[in-house]
């Protein structure tokens with residue numbers, strides 16, 4: 001049996017590549033699996049990130065899937081478990097960060113873990129338990145309007161406490177600033193007070209690197225991708241460029257976007273301004289029974305030879321809310337995801353071998369539709385977003401280069417920049 005340093009469970013697919021990206025940059029040899037593998041691990045790697053699509057499903061289902069992933073990772077000899085969620089702490093009123101954390105703790109027999117979505121490279125910082133996105137609090141960042149997980153409170157202790165029966169505490173910035181020993185002392189104190197989960201402040205990568213050694217003996221770590229930069233050293237792993245090598249890229253290029261986040265709206269506008277072809281998908285036409293997938297593929301086919309095309313349902317908040325009002329939040333989301341996934345499959349059948357997907361839920365739907373089971377992680381395009389490579393059933397088993405872009409990650413010119421990075 002191989003012995004993994006880290007066994008990771010990510011609650012969405014973009015989040016999984018984000019975590020894998022930070023691990024790879026720290027020299028960790030990583031494989032990302034799509035769902036829980038049915039066979040033992042074949043590759044010789046230091047970490048596996050199991051990508052689930054469990055962020056917005058019913059808590060009981062999220063728990064069941066996460067426990068399956070845990071069991072498989074334990075069977076591969078994982079020494080530490082890392083539950084990865086969003087750097088904007090995306091959750092519904094029912095969970096799933098709290099319920100999944102609690103279930104993993106129970107299964108591991110662990111009485112204490114941390115929780116921090118801090119990811120300073122992407123301007124997510126936690127101070128006094130409050131999450132900032134750039135210069136503003138989470139609930140003023142646009143995340144209060146997210147189609148599936150509106151975040152209306154920036155106080156993570158309060159948000160997490162509402163989702164778990166374990167007592168939630170805080171390891172604040174003054175402790176983290178004093179280093180790993182101070183964090184260990186604070187953990188002992190919180191444990192004594194009956195705290196089971198502590199939100200941890202971090203405003204810089206230095207904070208995360210100071211935190212790392214204090215987490216060495218913790219069976220379960222829960223966090224965004226940021227905490228990952230401080231863990232590899234605990235296993236004697238050092239940065240190496242070898243970890244991110246991918247096969248050479250070829251084939252046609254396309255972008256599909258189902259993300260309605262602010263950054264993606266800007267990226268869609270910027271791509272349209274380059275003059276490359278772009279086609280919007282109208283959810284109400286899908287709901288009316290129009291075969292939008294066939295329309296889009298017929299439009300794209302003659303254009304692809306000249307360079308990348310963009311297909312998007314990305315829309316501003318007022319338009320999304322209006323569609324949701326008519327179709328229902330979950331129904332609208334699932335219907336758009338299904339359509340974009342079918343389009344992604346059709347594009348790959350037309351010869352697309354470099355595909356950018358924007359949106360976490362959207363990426364989950366696309367990767368599943370492409371028949372991908374495992375991904376290799378390559379070089380970073382922008383913080384949190386690497387190119388990946390995978391064998392896809394939709395490509396007749398051939399390799400496809402893919403990037404799964406989290407809604408709010410990436411520079412405005414991300415879509416063009418991504419293809420240039422692969423050239």
Ligand SMILES: Nc1ncnc2c1ncn2[C@@H]1O[C@H](COP(=O)(O)OP(=O)(O)O)[C@@H](O)[C@H]1O
Nearest residue numbers: 258259261313323333336337359360361362407
């Ligand atoms: N125009 C639209 N109207 C309503 N819902 C939409 C629209 N476009 C996309 N959606 C849905 O919104 C959700 C966006 O979530 P996701 O793909 O995770 O993006 P992000 O990464 O920005 O959160 C998906 O379920 C998607 O199908």
Ligand SMILES: O=C(O)[C@@H](O)C(=O)COP(=O)(O)O
Nearest residue numbers: 014015018086087360406407
């Ligand atoms: O931690 C993050 O912000 C990302 O890795 C992530 O999970 C983003 O999710 P989506 O915005 O749904 O893509």
